[in-house]
Amino acid sequence: MTDPTGPRDARDKLALLLSLIPYLMDHESVPVSDAAAAFDVTPKQIRDAVHLIAVSGLPGESRAYLPGDLFDIDWDELEEHDRIALTHTVAIDDTPRLSAREAAALIAGLQYLSSLPEHADRDAMASLMAKLERGTATGAAQVAVAPAALRDTVATVRAAIERGTQLEFDYVSARGASERRVVDPLRIESVNDDWYLRGWCHLRGAVRTFRLDRIDRLVSSGEPISGHGAGVVLPERLFQGSEEDLTVSVDVSAAALPLIADYIPDDADRVREGDTVHTKVRVAHYHGLKRMVARFAGQVTVTAPPDARAAVAEWARAGAARYERYERETS
Amino acid sequence: MSPQKVPVEERLFSLVLTLVATESGLTKNEILSSVQGYNSRYRSGGDNSALERQFERDKDDIRELGIPLETVADPGDPGNNQSLRYRIPKAAYDLPGDITFSPEEMALLRLAATVWREGSLSADSRRAIMKLRTLGVEADDPVVGFAPRIRTREAAFEPFEVALERNVVVNFDYLKPGEREPTKRVVEPLALVQFHGRWLLHGHDRGADAPRTFLLARVIGTPRVTQIPFARRGGDHAARALDELQDIWDRNLAELEVAPGTDAWVSLSKREDTRRTDDDHLLVHYSDTALLADELAGYGPEVRVVAPPRLVDAVRQRLLTTLATHGGEDGRD
Numbered sequence: 001m002t003d004p005t006g007p008r009d010a011r012d013k014l015a016l017l018l019s020l021i022p023y024l025m026d027h028e029s030v031p032v033s034d035a036a037a038a039f040d041v042t043p044k045q046i047r048d049a050v051h052l053i054a055v056s057g058l059p060g061e062s063r064a065y066l067p068g069d070l071f072d073i074d075w076d077e078l079e080e081h082d083r084i085a086l087t088h089t090v091a092i093d094d095t096p097r098l099s100a101r102e103a104a105a106l107i108a109g110l111q112y113l114s115s116l117p118e119h120a121d122r123d124a125m126a127s128l129m130a131k132l133e134r135g136t137a138t139g140a141a142q143v144a145v146a147p148a149a150l151r152d153t154v155a156t157v158r159a160a161i162e163r164g165t166q167l168e169f170d171y172v173s174a175r176g177a178s179e180r181r182v183v184d185p186l187r188i189e190s191v192n193d194d195w196y197l198r199g200w201c202h203l204r205g206a207v208r209t210f211r212l213d214r215i216d217r218l219v220s221s222g223e224p225i226s227g228h229g230a231g232v233v234l235p236e237r238l239f240q241g242s243e244e245d246l247t248v249s250v251d252v253s254a255a256a257l258p259l260i261a262d263y264i265p266d267d268a269d270r271v272r273e274g275d276t277v278h279t280k281v282r283v284a285h286y287h288g289l290k291r292m293v294a295r296f297a298g299q300v301t302v303t304a305p306p307d308a309r310a311a312v313a314e315w316a317r318a319g320a321a322r323y324e325r326y327e328r329e330t331s
Numbered sequence: 332m333s334p335q336k337v338p339v340e341e342r343l344f345s346l347v348l349t350l351v352a353t354e355s356g357l358t359k360n361e362i363l364s365s366v367q368g369y370n371s372r373y374r375s376g377g378d379n380s381a382l383e384r385q386f387e388r389d390k391d392d393i394r395e396l397g398i399p400l401e402t403v404a405d406p407g408d409p410g411n412n413q414s415l416r417y418r419i420p421k422a423a424y425d426l427p428g429d430i431t432f433s434p435e436e437m438a439l440l441r442l443a444a445t446v447w448r449e450g451s452l453s454a455d456s457r458r459a460i461m462k463l464r465t466l467g468v469e470a471d472d473p474v475v476g477f478a479p480r481i482r483t484r485e486a487a488f489e490p491f492e493v494a495l496e497r498n499v500v501v502n503f504d505y506l507k508p509g510e511r512e513p514t515k516r517v518v519e520p521l522a523l524v525q526f527h528g529r530w531l532l533h534g535h536d537r538g539a540d541a542p543r544t545f546l547l548a549r550v551i552g553t554p555r556v557t558q559i560p561f562a563r564r565g566g567d568h569a570a571r572a573l574d575e576l577q578d579i580w581d582r583n584l585a586e587l588e589v590a591p592g593t594d595a596w597v598s599l600s601k602r603e604d605t606r607r608t609d610d611d612h613l614l615v616h617y618s619d620t621a622l623l624a625d626e627l628a629g630y631g632p633e634v635r636v637v638a639p640p641r642l643v644d645a646v647r648q649r650l651l652t653t654l655a656t657h658g659g660e661d662g663r664d
Binding site for chain 2: 010011014016017018019020023039040052053056057058059065091092096101102104109110112113131134136138141143144145146148158161178186187188189191192194213214258259291292293296297298299302310314317318319320321322323
């Protein structure tokens with residue numbers, strides 16, 4: 001029978017137990033709610049952990065787990081005041097070392113952030129990473145991230161968010177038209193090397209996500225934000241599907257299927273025939289479709305509707321023609 | 332199942348406490364017969380093989396948390412597994428006492444941890460912050476409205492990470508950029524790196540008997556983590572792999588004629604390290620000809636590649652292929 005808690009879950013719980021002990025030793029008597037906030041877990045998780053700690057310890061000479069060999073807490077404090085007070089400890093009393101992967105995760109995160117202007121002090125960053133490396137028993141795992149490519153726009157947008165002022169910029173929409181936008185900036189996000197601004201768009205009257213690399217002629221107007229975006233809960237997904245999205249049928253080579261997985265709706269059929277998969281992709285407009293298909297020449301083919309096929313063919317024909325025209329003009 | 336089943340974390344916790352408390356170490360039988368979580372199921376003189384297998388898995392779990400669980404051979408009886416002793420040296424368990432963090436550093440570490448919002452490294456960074464939290468340093472206020480994030484959605488990431496940590500060979504099918512059929516690879520993994528937004532595995536390709544770098548997005552299916560160990564030579568492979576990728580990026584330069592005001596212009600002119608020539612061509616750096624050709628073919632008539640010739644050919648070939656597969660004549664005389 002498999003364990004319902006699972007090994008990863010058990011490791012998380014063990015990390016909490018081992019971390020709670022030095023924390024509790026530093027705090028003579030601490031409310032459960034404070035400990036929960038400190039470790040970013042629920043009060044119940046803290047109470048469960050404390051109950052477990054209080055009955056744990058060493059087998060001892062008699063192998064009977066006698067009271068002197070166990071941790072102990074002030075039970076009245078816990079049951080009557082929801083506070084934790086350790087009264088006896090055994091074996092461990094200090095912060096455990098980091099694992100190779102724990103240190104690597106933080107070091108790689110720091111590397112990613114190291115291009116932020118406020119972290120430009122390379123020596124301070126290097127010393128922080130060295131401390132993490134030294135905090136392991138075996139050295140950090142070999143994972144590294146090149147610093148994020150931060151453009152000037154990131155600094156401008158962050159400053160506007162902190163000041164609570166509006167931004168204006170040209171933005172090429174999913175349909176290919178460039179429009180001047182006025183936006184109340186709410187949050188700047190990134191996914192690897194791509195940066196996004198999420199904010200209240202005055203033109204659309206709604207919260208929108210903008211790719212920073214498609215923003216042009218950015219101006220911080222200094223006008224206070226309108227307050228329309230206040231209290232808006234930003235959805236976790238950057239882009240939401242729209243009712244107006246187009247669905248087109250495609251043939252995809254099986255090997256290339258993962259490369260276009262983002263475009264395939266969850267409920268689309270994927271019918272395999274030899275090395276080809278028949279499926280569907282969803283796009284906002286042919287403007288985006290023809291670009292996506294042309295990036296996967298010979299691996300993604302639009303099969304229907306006919307005007308979608310024609311849009312892709314025309315796009316490729318126009319692209320190829322630039323080389324022929326150039327050759328004619330120069331020969 | 333026995334009625335008084337002990338939760339996994341209680342067994343692991345008891346094991347850690349017992350092994351920290353012992354100086355000379357305990358044998359497997361001593362552990363299984365005494366430690367909470369094993370002791371009630373231990374049969375003296377009987378078959379304890381299920382319990383022993385569980386102990387092996389528990390050791391792995393504990394080590395993966397960064398706890399230095401040591402094995403000590405009996406000098407009088409080397410080679411006898413039954414006389415091996417296990418312990419956790421207290422000095423190697425404790426975070427070195429001189430490691431401290433300022434409130435600014437703590438805030439930066441918390442931000443670095445939130446960068447991993449998905450995948451296995453998010454659990455690792457959460458546990459790291461949990462441990463460091465016990466040092467009692469209050470972090471400075473978090474930055475508002477700022478959510479940088481690294482994505483590790485490629486299915487190959489987790490198996491590669493496991494193979495890297497265990498120092499074992501990994502097998503996978505790989506679709507090299509510009510090729511149509513995947514090939515089988517047998518690789519000794521040395522580092523996982525992210526460069527210009529793409530995850531790559533750097534390792535020694537046993538088939539080619541040479542160092543190679545693989546794009547995770549181009550790995551087909553799920554890699555198979557073998558139990559074949561290999562000897563890792565040299566150190567800091569991750570930093571060296573990033574340096575090499577940067578060298579290639581610096582060396583590769585394409586000259587492009589890009590229509591102003593188009594998607595291609597907006598995106599390529601903002602690409603890192605891009606410069607403009609006097610006649611308004613863009614000079615862009617890149618890692619791989621086939622990958623850049625894919626991207627540029629997507630821009631259709633918005634871009635014409637001026638140089639290098641192999642990139643011109645690659646983009647043109649892609650456009651003609653797309654034209655042919657979408658019912659157009661392929662335009663060649």
